[in-house]
Amino acid sequence: xxxxxxxxxxxxxILPWLSLLCTLLIAAGLxxxxxxxxxxxxxxxxxxxxxxxxxxxxxxxxxxxxxAVCGAIGLIWHMKNAEIxxxxxxxxxxxxxxxxxxxGSLWGKPMWGSWxxxxxxxxxxxxxxxxxxxxxxxxAAIEDKRTASRAVAILALVGLVNIPIIHYSVEWWNTLHxxxxxxxxxxxxxxxxxxxxxxxxxxxxxxxxxxSVLIRARGELIERESNSNWVSELLEKR
Amino acid sequence: xxxxxxxxxxxxxxxIWTSYGIAFVVLALxxxxxxxxxxxxxxxxxxxxxxxQERMSDL
Amino acid sequence: MKPVRKQRLYLxxxxxxxxxxxxxxxxxxxxxxxxFFFAPTEVVAGKAxxxxxxxxxxxxxxxxxxxxxxxxxxxxDLTDFEQVVSVEYTGILPDLxxxxxxxxxxxxxxxxxxxVAEEVLAKHDENYMPPEVADSLKKAPGDxx
Numbered sequence: 001x002x003x004x005x006x007x008x009x010x011x012x013x014i015l016p017w018l019s020l021l022c023t024l025l026i027a028a029g030l031x032x033x034x035x036x037x038x039x040x041x042x043x044x045x046x047x048x049x050x051x052x053x054x055x056x057x058x059x060x061x062x063x064x065x066x067x068a069v070c071g072a073i074g075l076i077w078h079m080k081n082a083e084i085x086x087x088x089x090x091x092x093x094x095x096x097x098x099x100x101x102x103x104g105s106l107w108g109k110p111m112w113g114s115w116x117x118x119x120x121x122x123x124x125x126x127x128x129x130x131x132x133x134x135x136x137x138x139x140a141a142i143e144d145k146r147t148a149s150r151a152v153a154i155l156a157l158v159g160l161v162n163i164p165i166i167h168y169s170v171e172w173w174n175t176l177h178x179x180x181x182x183x184x185x186x187x188x189x190x191x192x193x194x195x196x197x198x199x200x201x202x203x204x205x206x207x208x209x210x211x212s213v214l215i216r217a218r219g220e221l222i223e224r225e226s227n228s229n230w231v232s233e234l235l236e237k238r
Numbered sequence: 239x240x241x242x243x244x245x246x247x248x249x250x251x252x253x254i255w256t257s258y259g260i261a262f263v264v265l266a267l268x269x270x271x272x273x274x275x276x277x278x279x280x281x282x283x284x285x286x287x288x289x290x291q292e293r294m295s296d297l
Numbered sequence: 298m299k300p301v302r303k304q305r306l307y308l309x310x311x312x313x314x315x316x317x318x319x320x321x322x323x324x325x326x327x328x329x330x331x332x333f334f335f336a337p338t339e340v341v342a343g344k345a346x347x348x349x350x351x352x353x354x355x356x357x358x359x360x361x362x363x364x365x366x367x368x369x370x371x372x373x374d375l376t377d378f379e380q381v382v383s384v385e386y387t388g389i390l391p392d393l394x395x396x397x398x399x400x401x402x403x404x405x406x407x408x409x410x411x412x413v414a415e416e417v418l419a420k421h422d423e424n425y426m427p428p429e430v431a432d433s434l435k436k437a438p439g440d441x442x
Contacts, residue, residue, distance in 0.1 A: 034244075034254075035244075038427035038428070038429075039248060039427070039428070040425050040426065040427070040428075041426055041427060041428040041430070041431035041432075042393060042421060042422075042431075043393070043421060043425075044248045044249075044250065045247040045248035045249075045250050045254065046247075046248075046250035046253060046254065047425055048247070048250075048254055049253065049254055049257045050425070052257050052258060052261040053257070056261070072309055075305060075309060076302050076305045076306050076309065077302060091268070092268050095264050095265070095267075095268050098264065099260065099261050099264055102257070102260055103257040103260070103261065106253045106254075106256055106257045107253065107257070109253065110250055110253055110391075110392055111391065111392065111393055111419060111421055112391060112393075112418045112419050112420065112421075113390075113391030113392075113393075113416075113417065113418045113419055114416075114418050117333070117418065118333075119333040120331050120333065154312075157309060157312065157313055158312075158316055160313060160316075161313075161316050161317050161320045165320070165324070172324075172331075173328075173331045173332050173333065174332045174333045174334050174336070174354060175333050176333055176334075176401055176418060176420055178420065178421055178422055178423040179422075179423045180423060181423040181424070181425065189423055189424040189425070190424070190425040190426070191425060191426040191427060191430055193427065194425050194426070194427075208265060208268075211269070212268045212269060212272065215269065215272040215273060215276065216272040216275075218276060219272055219275045219276035219279050222276065222279050222280060222283065223279045223283075226279075226283045226286070231283060232287075234280075235280065235283065235284050235287070
């Protein structure tokens with residue numbers, strides 16, 4: 001990860017390429033999911049919501065783990081870049097969680113017959129949204145940004161316990177939400193023609209997170225290092 | 239397949255297009271807002287420095 | 298690693314483990330409350346509330362769906378492949394409701410043991426495939442594809 005100016009220069013160089021790749025993946029995923037994939041035998045066309053719902057839900061968990069791990073690295077080694085990645089992850093993680101909940105609701109209404117039920121999967125995912133919002137709020141509330149990142153890291157680590165609960169909720173308890181499709185240990189129970197667009201979208205969303213978090217981290221870095229020489233050089237170059 | 243059928247989505251058009259629409263807006267905001275914030279931060283820092291320099295030259 | 302850092306690392310690990318254990322105990326204690334629905338076996342065994350509203354989940358027994366009148370009233374049997382409970386419901390069923398489908402209904406038990414539902418939700422499985430594949434699976438059960 002190296003020093004802040006090196007991080008800033010390096011990410012500036014790779015961001016355009018990441019954006020290009022991300023756009024291509026998501027475009028291919030959308031084409032595959034909305035046009036190429038056949039309708040489901042039970043759910044008809046409504047199952048196509050899977051292509052935003054499932055990648056969002058996966059990312060809501062993935063981003064949280066990244067946030068907690070980077071927070072822990074920040075706490076233990078006092079690495080500035082890790083602290084910044086941790087706090088920059090919260091808004092995008094909250095966005096993915098929000099999307100998972102909203103698209104799930106829009107899928108639940110026609111299929112289950114209800115916008116919302118308080119089963120273990122939906123409730124634990126809602127708690128995840130509140131955890132993200134707590135992280136964002138706590139970080140904004142503390143003036144000194146280094147103290148703030150430490151407080152936020154501890155909150156993120158406490159909330160980490162919710163992640164396995166979300167994942168296994170559908171196996172540990174009776175829920176209205178169905179069990180896992182792709183991440184089961186045996187073969188995924190989704191036809192290849194439907195699986196490929198889903199994987200394309202999943203990788204696309206992962207890249208999207210990387211892009212968004214890097215842009216946010218660069219802004220955060222500039223603000224924190226506003227008095228340093230490398231920011232002066234940056235200003236002169238503009 | 240024609241466009242009407244595609245938009246209709248076997249009767250689930252409302253649910254599908256609302257999902258995709260919200261997803262697009264939320265993801266777009268996650269790019270637009272940080273880019274704007276970064277620009278504003280750079281401008282703020284530049285202004286602050288200019289002011290400091292002016293104050294120095296006044297002395 | 299420097300001793301200070303090592304200490305901080307262990308402290309954090311200890312914290313995460315402690316919270317996980319606490320959460321485990323908590324969830325275990327509230328296990329029953331976290332269940333979204335009761336299964337027919339539990340209802341027959343008398344584990345479900347007699348008078349209060351609760352949720353009943355199971356598979357709609359093939360050939361059991363009847364419409365006794367001209368109105369929206371439906372009767373069907375729910376099973377968990379061990380016990381069967383009859384359900385009566387008046388209202389619009391979700392798109393996915395059909396025989397052999399998993400559903401969750403909310404309501405209460407009548408004195409004669411019939412479950413009177415106020416709401417019926419469909420529970421779908423985790424399989425996604427095109428209709429043609431599903432048809433061929435019905436003829437020859439086996440793997441996808």
